[in-house]
Amino acid sequence: MMTSQDDxxxxxxxxxxxxxxxxxxxxxxxxxxxxxxxxIGRGDPAEAFPLAQIGSELTANYGERAAAEADFFAGVSNGQ
Known part of the structure; x- marks a missing residue:
């Protein structure tokens, strides 16, 4: 059996x-x-676009993940 300390x-x-x-x-x-x-400073904006997409997806995914975890922890701290 898990104790509250284990939780x-x-x-x-x-x-x-x-x-x-x-x-x-x-x-x-x-x-x-x-x-x-x-x-971009070297004048390669077309080559930079795929990296911009990767950065956008990376930050969006982890932003959503962090928001979901924040909601989870808020629920736990409120006894839900």
Whole structure:
């Protein structure tokens, strides 16, 4: 049987995993946008477009994931 302390540890581990995933995604997006900035500065906007799409999808996906997790944790903290 899980104790409330076990539940708290499990929730803390889940939160840590989600924060790490979001951090990694934002670091990747930051790297992509840095590359894009250099490409556009050299006059390569057509070549930059696929990378812009990747960055857009990456940040949108992790934004949605983070919002869903925030809703989950808000529900847990409110006893739902």
């Amino acid at each position: 708290v540890r499990e929730l803390m581990a889940r939160a840590a995993d989600e924060l790490n995933a979001a951090t990694n995604a934002l670091n990747q997006a930051n790297a992509l946008f840095g590359i894009l900035e250099g490409m």
